[in-house]
Amino acid sequence: MSDSPQWFDEEAGPIVRPYALIRGRTHSSGDTFDLVATVRVIGDPPDELGPELQLILRAARNPISVADLAVEIDLPVGVVRVMLGDLRDNGLISVTSPSAGGARSNERILKEVINGLRAL
Amino acid sequence: MDSVLSEDPVALKILVAGGFGVGKTTLVGSISEIKPLRTEEVLSDRGIGVDDLDGVEAKSTTTVAMDFGRITIRDGLVVYLFGTPGQERFWFMWDELSHGALGAVVIADTRRLTDCFPSVDYFEQRGTPFVVAVNCFDGAAQHSVDDVRIALDLEDDVPVLLCDVRRRTSAKEVMITLVEHSLRTLASAN
Numbered sequence: 157m158s159d160s161p162q163w164f165d166e167e168a169g170p171i172v173r174p175y176a177l178i179r180g181r182t183h184s185s186g187d188t189f190d191l192v193a194t195v196r197v198i199g200d201p202p203d204e205l206g207p208e209l210q211l212i213l214r215a216a217r218n219p220i221s222v223a224d225l226a227v228e229i230d231l232p233v234g235v236v237r238v239m240l241g242d243l244r245d246n247g248l249i250s251v252t253s254p255s256a257g258g259a260r261s262n263e264r265i266l267k268e269v270i271n272g273l274r275a276l
Numbered sequence: 277m278d279s280v281l282s283e284d285p286v287a288l289k290i291l292v293a294g295g296f297g298v299g300k301t302t303l304v305g306s307i308s309e310i311k312p313l314r315t316e317e318v319l320s321d322r323g324i325g326v327d328d329l330d331g332v333e334a335k336s337t338t339t340v341a342m343d344f345g346r347i348t349i350r351d352g353l354v355v356y357l358f359g360t361p362g363q364e365r366f367w368f369m370w371d372e373l374s375h376g377a378l379g380a381v382v383i384a385d386t387r388r389l390t391d392c393f394p395s396v397d398y399f400e401q402r403g404t405p406f407v408v409a410v411n412c413f414d415g416a417a418q419h420s421v422d423d424v425r426i427a428l429d430l431e432d433d434v435p436v437l438l439c440d441v442r443r444r445t446s447a448k449e450v451m452i453t454l455v456e457h458s459l460r461t462l463a464s465a466n
């Protein structure tokens with residue numbers, strides 16, 4: 157184990173920029189997007205879209221989870237959610253939440269997972 | 277584009293919890309490709325003084341890295357692993373993660389068994405199916421799973437198993453035990 161708590165960034169630097177991107181907002185219609193919700197592009201992007209939003213649209217060309225997207229574009233989840241909320245409100249993407257407990261309550265899927273894990 | 281939208285990928289969440297340095301990151305890395313996922317923590321008064329915050333007092337949010345792993349079972353069926361710090365002040369992440377989660381792995385170290393109490397309490401209260409994986413560090417006094425079960429005051433149906441999180445086969449066994457337990461929990465609820 158390292159001595160310093162490894163989940164703190166060493167610098168404030170990387171934190172400032174992402175929040176500038178979303179103009180200091182920490183809440184949006186995207187707040188409730190589940191980390192494993194599926195993002196997919198459904199609309200044609202307007203030309204004047206900012207580079208980060210374009211980055212999201214490019215990363216979501218194939219359906220992708222919110223968490224994978226955040227890793228891919230290397231921004232904190234909260235920032236990504238705000239941006240996804242904006243894109244969704246503008247009809248450019250859809251975000252499909254996994255129904256709570258839906259998959260958990262599906263025996264067939266769980267058996268498939270068990271077999272899949274055994275085969276790893 | 278007719279039936280395409282109905283083919284939503286199935287995404288399952290598994291949490292990996294436990295005290296400081298107990299092997300969370302190692303477990304996730306043993307069984308999946310691991311990536312750090314950055315999320316935000318709003319620093320509350322509670323956190324201040326607990327960790328060394330010299331020089332960053334002015335900041336009200338900081339980023340927290342979660343262990344994030346992905347196991348692709350097949351096209352369209354993916355298991356996501358999230359390893360989160362165990363302290364109470366990180367429970368804001370757990371609340372979100374445990375929503376609809378398939379289950380949780382609580383890693384325990386018998387030399388510091390009390391470290392996993394908060395995790396066990398948390399999942400018991402949330403009704404999230406969980407297993408206790410006792411990470412056998414070299415030289416750690418070996419306890420039987422029964423000792424651990426008694427010390428943690430676990431319900432009879434909660435699986436307890438010994439493991440070495442550095443070994444892939446052992447990590448696999450932990451995950452399989454959890455999903456089997458979730459399946460049983462589900463079957464008995466029906």
Ligand SMILES: Nc1nc2c(ncn2[C@@H]2O[C@H](COP(=O)(O)OP(=O)(O)OP(=O)(O)O)[C@@H](O)[C@H]2O)c(=O)[nH]1
Binds near residue numbers: 157295296298303
């Ligand atoms: N000898 C031995 N070392 C282990 C074992 N499991 C983990 N380690 C080591 O213990 C240290 C901590 O493991 P991590 O996986 O980082 O633990 P963690 O729970 O993610 O730690 P934090 O995120 O800091 O709370 C690492 O150096 C591991 O290599 C084990 O079974 N035996």
Ligand SMILES: [Mg+2]
Binds near residue numbers: 301302359
């Ligand atoms: Mg770790």
